[in-house]
Amino acid sequence: MSARRVPTSIVSKPTPSKKRQILPRAVRREQLILATMRCIARLGLSSVTLSQVTKEAGLSQGIANLHFAGKEDLLVETLRFVTGEYNRGQVQILEDPAFGLASERLAALVAFQFSRSVTEETKMAVWFAFYGEAKSRPTYKTICAQADARAARLVRQLFADVAQELGRPIDPVMVAEGYIALIDGLWLSLLLAPKKMTRAKAKRVAWTHLNGVFLSL
Amino acid sequence: MSARRVPTSIVSKPTPSKKRQILPRAVRREQLILATMRCIARLGLSSVTLSQVTKEAGLSQGIANLHFAGKEDLLVETLRFVTGEYNRGQVQILEDPAFGLASERLAALVAFQFSRSVTEETKMAVWFAFYGEAKSRPTYKTICAQADARAARLVRQLFADVAQELGRPIDPVMVAEGYIALIDGLWLSLLLAPKKMTRAKAKRVAWTHLNGVFLSL
DNA sequence: GATGAGAATGAACGCTGGTTCATTCCGAGC
DNA sequence: GCTCGGAATGAACCAGCGTTCATTCTCATC
Known part of the structure; x- marks a missing residue:
């Protein structure tokens, strides 16, 4: 049966779930914003990259541009x-x-x-x-x-x-x-x-x- | 005879002198540091580029790497x-x-x-x-x-x-x-x-x- | 189940920016 | 005035980043 792990809260740190998931836009945006915050704290605003952020969120490269107008908009x-x-x-x-x-x-x-x-x-x-x-x-x-x-x-x-x-x-x-x-x-x-x-x-x-x-x- | 314009003070804002000049290392470093400060104030630390800085200083592209170990060192x-x-x-x-x-x-x-x-x-x-x-x-x-x-x-x-x-x-x-x-x-x-x-x-x-x-x- | 709309993916692309280095040319010393 | 060490130049190179989009896969609906 292998009950698949699913985030316990709607917004959470990236659960290393391998399965692709479809979630509401608002949730994805918040996931990305929180990941961005962690990246800024760790790397600094001037070194933040979208690949870092999306990796931190446990998502794919292009997703930031799907839910935000671009990097600047995300910031x-x-x-x-x-x-x-x-x-x-x-x-x-x-x-x-x-x-x-x-x-x-x-x-x-x-x-x-x-x-x-x-x-x-x-x-x-x-x-x-x-x-x-x-x-x-x-x-x-x-x-x-x-x-x-x-x-x-x-x-x-x-x-x-x-x-x-x-x-x-x-x-x-x-x-x-x-x-x-x-x-x-x-x-x-x-x-x-x-x-x-x-x-x-x-x-x-x-x-x-x-x-x-x-x-x- | 055309007396060529020369900076009035050793360290100054970029005098738009076209002539190539050789100056002491310490002077060049200070010129670049001051230009960097102006660029940071104008563009922000995360948008500063070496071409901006060297242009601001009225010097050539590669000069920053000649007098500093690299961009990070200049900063x-x-x-x-x-x-x-x-x-x-x-x-x-x-x-x-x-x-x-x-x-x-x-x-x-x-x-x-x-x-x-x-x-x-x-x-x-x-x-x-x-x-x-x-x-x-x-x-x-x-x-x-x-x-x-x-x-x-x-x-x-x-x-x-x-x-x-x-x-x-x-x-x-x-x-x-x-x-x-x-x-x-x-x-x-x-x-x-x-x-x-x-x-x-x-x-x-x-x-x-x-x-x-x-x-x- | 089957299906379709569209969310998510990630490889590919083009551009920007740091760095390098062959070349130019200044200027101190003779 | 000549010469030569080396300061200064700037074009070329390449790595890395943001962005795009053809493709994959999910899940609400039937």
Whole structure:
């Protein structure tokens, strides 16, 4: 009978299934995007090739061009995937009506930003790989800028709420800018020097900053 | 007699001199490194080609392989050039015996980090282009890590001095980590959203952070 | 089962880019 | 002014990559 192995989840790492399979377009696209992310993390954005990606996905050479307009399109969709996922997570926290106090919301944000899921090596690598190219690639730049702008708006609002809650006359725009920069910098440390900067330490650094901002004067 | 045009400075942007010229190895290498930086800023690290670089330098195709071991070597030397220049500038401030107070030294550091020279678009672009690839390229990673480590050591020492000077019981390691992350994040904003983040604004954000850190409690 | 629409394959193609090297020609030294 | 070592050139070469498409094979439908 030899029950053939089939992926346990719809989207999964390449199960070394030898049998050719027909799957929905959306599934194939996600498989390829995830494989692309792993390749970027392993090889770097400038060394990613379609044969590497398709091999990583356990699929055939030509499949990327079947489900995407081309290599560049696959890369762009990969970037969108990462930024979209992050933004959705952030929105979920910052618009969740369950939080009573803004400061609780802030705590949840910090926890989210240094959660395992967000700081996963692969995602950070992809994130910064695209940021590094964004300067010279209008498409990447636009996507990053939109994601950043949306994130910034939410953080500004949150900080305004926290300030009001604590009765502190801070400038939300300025403070948000600083906080966001700090988080980006911490993510960079987390990516490049994970031996020196752990998630726990990063969280403590972030809190030190927040305490300084909100409790000084 | 037709006095032939000759570069006014030893190292310069490609003077459109048609005449073939023989120059010292060190000069050629620097010309190529500077051209590489401009190309990375314009095209991105993953789209840089040797013909682009040599054209930018106003030289011939094969010259890169004559003065560098190959493309990869040229890129590595470009990274070293940027990190080296920055580190030298930082050392100059943090080891200059002219400063009486540590807090003056800190002020000089902030001014330096957001000086025109350091935040020059081209340099930031190169910097982050390599950071984006560092995760997957051991050579880049090592160079970046060494530069970061040296910078971190100096900043930690500085913060320890400032803390003592102000009589504040802060943890220099923690505070330095936060400050460095903040600066990296601000540089990233400066690079990707120069319309929104100016050098002056970044400096103000940095000072807000420092005030919070040193004046809180 | 049989069948057809179309998903998946992978070999082949053309192009791009790094590298090489025969040739050119500069310029220091005599 | 001549000469010669070697710096600089740029055309040619070849490997590797993205893309294409004829062919294969799957599976929903009947």
